[in-house]
Amino acid sequence: MEWFADNGWLAWVGLALILGAIEAASVDFFFLMLAGGSLAGAVAAALGAGLAAQVVVAVAVALVLVLAVRPLVKRRFTIAPDTTIGAGAYIGRAALVTETVTTTSGLVKLAGETWTARTGAGQPAIPAGQEVRVVSIEGATAVVADAAERREGF
Structure with a gap:
């Protein structure tokens, strides 16, 4: 000791x-x-x-x-999460509505692929042929908003 x-x-x-x-x-x-x-x-x-x-x-x-x-x-x-790959890379991108998008259903052409889509709660339906922006990805569904509305909001 x-x-x-x-x-x-x-x-x-x-x-x-x-x-x-x-x-x-x-x-x-x-x-x-x-x-x-x-x-x-x-x-x-x-x-x-x-x-x-x-x-x-x-x-x-x-x-x-x-x-x-x-x-x-x-x-x-600490490494920040990489959103340049996977579903996160689609957020903010433009898509083309191929089937009317409502709050419950619809289809869009996003990055050459057909995605199921819906609008946010309380948003009006978006007709086929309209350009939209991806707001978020929830599972295999793109939540979209009218591209013209998004431009006015900024």
Whole structure:
């Protein structure tokens, strides 16, 4: 036990390594911030601080890292969902009504494919031959609005 009293920094470094391994499994940047606090505790121990001071330093640094640094790191490394592929890529695109679109049914030609379509609640029916814009995709149905109305709304 006397060895740990003389080498307390080593226990802090060991804790930091364990927290680093947990971070490698979770990849949430939380345990990495705690590992940073543990390393600060190791520095305090190496400088001769008592156990209470080491704990205070470790907790304070971990809190600062979790509250200030973690959000920045998460924002930097989080990948935004890609809407350039799949159904999300159709939102905002023009389509041609091939069968009158109502709030419950209809067909449109969208990107060379025939899609089932409907208008939003309370919207008037859109006759065949009219250009529309895709507002959203709900399953295999395109929710559309009259292209002329959408231009006026902007």
